[in-house]
Amino acid sequence: MTTDVLRYTAFTTRPDGGNPAGIVLDASALSDGDMLKIAADLGYSESAFLTPPPAGGDQGERVYTLRFFSPKAEVSFCGHATVATAVALAERHGTGDYLFHTPAGEVPVTVDHADGALRATLTSVAPHVKDVRESDLAEALAALDWPAADLDPALPPRIAFAGNDHLVLAAATRERLADLAYDFDRLAALMHRLDLTTIQLVYRTGEFTFDVRDPFPVGGVVEDPATGAAAAAFGAYARELGLVGEESVLTLHQGDDLGRPGVLTVTLRAGDPRVRVSGSAVSLD
Template structure:
């Protein structure tokens, strides 16, 4: 019988953050088996670990192949499930450096004690990039969300950002606009599948380095993701390229409050390193 662990990421409260399934030994499971477990669990993603590929690097016993499945499909990378997995491993083999081989590339993760009896994990993204959005695709996204063009924040222009998975970044002019999320699920899902998007990253700037975010996730079979590490990494790259943050910066993203599952994601940018670091706490559920 496969042992499926349940952890939440980006919170030290089991009722907060984003829950993920973690299977520390997925040896013998094929894709159908992984998808079945992810669907039965019902979380936005479940991570499945097997032995690392040859030449991955990392300390012996601290390198793994990781695959991520939503209830509907495999995804190339998932930030919150990475953090949840790293915390689960840290509890068993101790804090330190981990290396994950994912479909998106190699992802190093550092696990440290948080000083309060818990653990914190920081992942380093693959090489990110940002691209323009076709005006027709933007119009379709806004129609699916039922957002008038006037509700967009011109200081946060629409872009598609990637740091392991693709996300459409849209800026909300007001916190009230961000809070009011009632979208056309099939219509947005169809657009996202055509553009190969994992989530739509809806953003409201609450301060110079503070953002409130929400992430519709219909392609994963859920209305909304409570705390999205991959989107946070992509947004970090976006914020740097668009001038919303300096080359050296630490951004705080609050997510999940509108769902009743508050979480906090820390996004770190470093001058001279294009990769983005995303960190947060994690704790076992039940």
């Protein structure tokens, strides 16, 4: 069986930036094992697989079931692969609105033109934020080899959800964020126990701007270059803690430390708990 696999990179307009993802536009004939093997062979942090929408749900030519696989397992939600998939579909079927049924819930995406490129905006499922236990925080810091004194007290640790869980840890200095050398197996074990998808490491560079990094050992990847799901979770975190107003636009810079710069735009709207994450994507084929 031959399966057409597209390769795109999201949250950038450059092939050497952002986060690459594999995309299969018709995965109807693939088993879970087939999808996992494709994702593992590609080696990207996630790959996306499209099939027709489930019976009894929303139907239409722009409605799909969308699943995500890392090289090690299925993931309930992946922002960069969603953006990449939406842009790939828009190149073939036109800009406008798409709807994806994901394991995390329904995720609407709008694709339009911005600055000469296609740009996708996804709307997250309803987010929430919760405390992290002191013992779990201590274990995370030990695995990262981060002294507690290196955390920014203005951005306290929390677990944030917008499709899956991410532990948000804020560095007090840019140098702390840049120095990332962690115990892969130890951090992965903690993340499996807490059902975390990434660790969202952040450094605030301005009122609405942040540098971020995302270790992703549970996916078999040391670091994710640009993480839309974590960006959505972080938007919920920033609003919940009053770091920004209810009506705000945040800019997250990710991938610079890996040599794959990407930009993620996070939009918060008053009266709507969901978080919007926008970015461009380009083909690598």
